[in-house]
Amino acid sequence: MSDSLSATLPLTRWQGERGTYHLVTFTGPEAKALAGRALMEKLETGRRRGFGSLKVTARIGASEWRTSVFPQKGRSxxxxxxxxxVMRAENxxxxxQAEVTLTF
Known part of the structure; x- marks a missing residue:
């Protein structure tokens, strides 16, 4: 299994109860790869991270940060x-479209 995943995805604005959020959504083969990675980590550690999340280092352009990606319940x-x-730094x-790379 690869130690990174890259995709070009649209940046979406979502208005929640507590404010406005900006996000990218991984679907299709990328989502399957993330789910497989989460399952592999669960099997290795014997437990699942909060909300089923995965710790990653994310990169868009020259901006890089440590964060988590989260599965959406009931969806792939x-x-x-x-x-x-990051949005300001990368204009x-x-x-x-944002070219996103996740490193595990």
């Missing part, structure tokens, strides 16, 4: 939150 999707700091706006 994984979410990565993108901060406004990204909602709806634009």
């Amino acid at each position: 999707e994984w979410i990565l939150l993108v901060s406004r700091t 990204l706006a909602p709806g634009e």
